[in-house]
Amino acid sequence: MNDIEFEIDGKKVTASKGMTVLETAQKEGIYIPTLCHHEKLEPFGACRVCIVEVESRGATKLVVSCVYPAEKNIIVRTRSPKVDRIRKTIIELLMAHAPDAPQLLEMAAVYGAVPNRYEKDPSFCIHCGLCVRYCAEVAKKHALGFVDRGVHKEISFIPEIAAKECHACKECFPLCPTSYLQAVFVLTEALSFPDSAVKK
Amino acid sequence: MRDIIFTIGGGIPNGKKFKAVQTGGPSGGCIPEDKLDLPVGFDELTRAGSMMGSGGMIAMDEDTCMVDVARYFISFLTDESCGKCVPCREGLRQMHRILTNITKGQGKQGDIELLEELAETAVEASLCALGKSAPNPFLSTLKYFREEYEAHITEKRCPALSCKELISFYIDPEKCKACGTCRKACPASAINGDKKIIHIIDQDKCTKCGTCFEVCPTKFGAVTKLSGVPVPAPIPEDQRTIKKKSKENE
Structure with a gap:
């Protein structure tokens, strides 16, 4: 009897202990947009697009549903003017990197995001971290990671590991919401281990 | 506080x-x-x-x-x-x-x-x-x-006269005593003038470093910063020579 009962968009839902708000919503078929979430990976809470409004003991706050644990009697609203506004800004900011990414275009249509609102950036990476985390958590190869921080942060393959592991795996490729990951891999391959690429 | x-x-x-x-x-x-x-x-x-x-x-x-x-x-x-x-x-x-x-x-x-x-x-x-x-x-x-x-x-005006792209330095011909301090100090050689010739800043050469503004003797205060207004046209050559009278005023 560990069930946690609460409400999402007026619907009574139940979650078991340890579940997040997002997991509960997905189980119940309630849509919350996500970018950095993946069922096989630990919650990351980086893209912030799954932000929702939570009312708890009379107080309303904004939380990120992929890391917020299900709690008894809370009232979750997956959409509100404020939530929609924030999601719209986040999508617009990411479209400055990847204006043609299908996932972003889909969300842009829902939230009325306007592409080209912000000055473009030359990198397609939206820093969802799916590739980095998949490689570490599922493939357990640690062949790529984040380097630098702040606005200079980017993903990078570690040539010594990538040369040995990546050709046989490449499981991270389809995860990338943009085409950036493949580009980085091809570049690393060309610069650091061109011989093994020829052999394959 | x-x-x-x-x-x-x-x-x-x-x-x-x-x-x-x-x-x-x-x-x-x-x-x-x-x-x-x-x-x-x-x-x-x-x-x-x-x-x-x-x-x-x-x-x-x-x-x-x-x-x-x-x-x-x-x-x-x-x-x-x-x-x-x-x-x-x-x-x-x-x-x-x-x-x-x-x-x-x-x-x-x-x-x-x-x-x-x-x-x-x-x-x-x-x-x-x-x-x-x-x-x-x-x-x-x-x-x-x-x-x-x-x-x-x-x-396009910086009220504090601080944003370089929005300000211009200008020598007030009424106040300039042609002392040459700013001309010698200008690292961009953007100031034209001579003894007794009122100095003029070449706006195209000026890097807006502010050196002239700092070195112009306080008693003259001829170098000013302008923002949001066009720089007045340089005074005609024939009026640039400082006459005796103004020299006596010094």
């Missing part, structure tokens, strides 16, 4: 006017003169749009451009951000860009609204307190010095 700045700190040097005090480190905010009688307390500073933060204070005089202050602190914070979440990493990146454009005179209508939107997203949706407080330098300067933002954007 007035006590700390004017009594303990000795006030603003060189007879300049006090403009604002920035408290709490980079993600704190700027507090204008009319709020100076606030006690320095956690709640009081937070209510005024700043914070206690590290407890540091930076007092600024009338020569400081508040848009540039916001740009400076946001620029610091883009490097401090860890880069994990979107509102902070991307929001600050864009805020810094827009603020830089404004200080360069490339601000557009709607920039303030865009900045406000980015600030809201960062405050509400960032992962940690750095992102949540990072827009403070912008929000507090907009709250108390909105007219400076508007002057930059609509009139």
Whole structure:
């Protein structure tokens, strides 16, 4: 009897202990947009697009549903003017990197995001971290990671590991919401281990 | 706060006017003169749009451009951000860009609204307190010095005469005594003149370093900064020679 009962968009839902708000919503078929979430990976809470409004003991706050644990009697609203506004800004900011990414275009249509609102950036990476985390958590190869921080942060393959592991795996490729990951891999391959690429 | 700045700190040097005090480190905010009688307390500073933060204070005089202050602190914070979440990493990146454009005179209508939107997203949706407080330098300067933002954007004018792209240096021919100090000091050789020939700044060569403004003897005060108005045309050659009479005045 560990069930946690609460409400999402007026619907009574139940979650078991340890579940997040997002997991509960997905189980119940309630849509919350996500970018950095993946069922096989630990919650990351980086893209912030799954932000929702939570009312708890009379107080309303904004939380990120992929890391917020299900709690008894809370009232979750997956959409509100404020939530929609924030999601719209986040999508617009990411479209400055990847204006043609299908996932972003889909969300842009829902939230009325306007592409080209912000000055473009030359990198397609939206820093969802799916590739980095998949490689570490599922493939357990640690062949790529984040380097630098702040606005200079980017993903990078570690040539010594990538040369040995990546050709046989490449499981991270389809995860990338943009085409950036493949580009980085091809570049690393060309610069650091061109011989093994020829052999394959 | 007035006590700390004017009594303990000795006030603003060189007879300049006090403009604002920035408290709490980079993600704190700027507090204008009319709020100076606030006690320095956690709640009081937070209510005024700043914070206690590290407890540091930076007092600024009338020569400081508040848009540039916001740009400076946001620029610091883009490097401090860890880069994990979107509102902070991307929001600050864009805020810094827009603020830089404004200080360069490339601000557009709607920039303030865009900045406000980015600030809201960062405050509400960032992962940690750095992102949540990072827009403070912008929000507090907009709250108390909105007219400076508007002057930059609509009139291409920097009221504090500080943003290099928006100011020009100009030698007032009425005041110039052709002493040659500025001409010798100019690192860009942009000043034309000679003994008894009124000096003129070549605006195309001028790098706006401000050296001439600093070295012009206070008793002359001939070098001025202009912003938002066109630089007057240089005086005709035949009027450039300083006549005996003005020399006697010296």
